[in-house]
Amino acid sequence: MNGRLAVIEGLDGAGKNTLTTALAAELTGRGLTVGRLAFPRYGTLHADLAADALHGGQAGTADSPHAMALLFAMDRHAASGELSALAEANDVVLLDRYVASNAAYTAARLGAERADEAVEWIGALEFERLGLPVPDLQILLDTPVAVAAERAGSREVSDPGRARDRYERDSTLQADTSRAYRRLAETSWRSPWTTLGAEPDVHELADVVVGL
Numbered sequence: 001m002n003g004r005l006a007v008i009e010g011l012d013g014a015g016k017n018t019l020t021t022a023l024a025a026e027l028t029g030r031g032l033t034v035g036r037l038a039f040p041r042y043g044t045l046h047a048d049l050a051a052d053a054l055h056g057g058q059a060g061t062a063d064s065p066h067a068m069a070l071l072f073a074m075d076r077h078a079a080s081g082e083l084s085a086l087a088e089a090n091d092v093v094l095l096d097r098y099v100a101s102n103a104a105y106t107a108a109r110l111g112a113e114r115a116d117e118a119v120e121w122i123g124a125l126e127f128e129r130l131g132l133p134v135p136d137l138q139i140l141l142d143t144p145v146a147v148a149a150e151r152a153g154s155r156e157v158s159d160p161g162r163a164r165d166r167y168e169r170d171s172t173l174q175a176d177t178s179r180a181y182r183r184l185a186e187t188s189w190r191s192p193w194t195t196l197g198a199e200p201d202v203h204e205l206a207d208v209v210v211g212l
């Protein structure tokens, strides 16, 4: 892999997609080539099975934290060729969600007593067993839960096709996920992290990425 791998993480509605777009434009403006990939890759098998579980919870869906986590992990496994190709072809690859999403959300879904076990399991599964590349930088967009929920709610009104799933509507789960993310960042889980507020400065962030 040649290109640097930078991951944007955060809650539903935190602003990850918006930040990724702005960061890609800033880096391109500085003469770098940028590849992008977002997980889950909606429209592919594992991602859509995971989405069924997130939205449904009815019979026939993978309605358990471990089953959902495996589906998200298999989505990344299936994308590993695409990811390698992007890294070969670009100076920087920006990922909108990656393995830390699975760690933080699975930790929250399993509850505080099993959070550390969840994080360890996901890391071992995805990085060691599946051999996914470890990011050069993980960026936590640490938008407060209430602000992220407000943004996701407004988007749902303007784009009814982007309905929030039952976990996105669950403020307790979002708060637990926020805590899990902060712990990952504070412990520099698997790679260096940088933590940003709800209104990040894209120029400063680009400086960090250029310096990788």
Ligand SMILES: Nc1ncnc2c1ncn2[C@@H]1O[C@H](COP(=O)(O)OP(=O)(O)OP(=O)(O)O)[C@@H](O)[C@H]1O
Pocket: 010, 011, 012, 013, 014, 015, 016, 017, 018, 019, 151, 152, 154, 155, 198, 199, 200
């Ligand atoms: N800095 C910001 N200030 C105000 N609104 C913002 C900001 N960043 C994003 N938004 C708005 O918040 C909503 C959610 O943003 P975005 O889609 O980028 O979030 P996301 O983290 O990618 O969400 P999800 O994970 O749920 O897909 C969008 O309507 C977007 O326009």
Ligand SMILES: Cc1cn([C@H]2C[C@H](O)[C@@H](COP(=O)(O)O)O2)c(=O)[nH]c1=O
Pocket: 012, 013, 039, 040, 054, 069, 072, 073, 097, 098, 099, 101, 102, 103, 105, 106, 167, 168
């Ligand atoms: C990649 C990934 C995602 N999730 C969760 C996080 C969110 O609740 C949804 C994805 O929603 P988005 O609005 O489309 O970003 O899935 C997860 O639990 N594990 C993962 O690996």
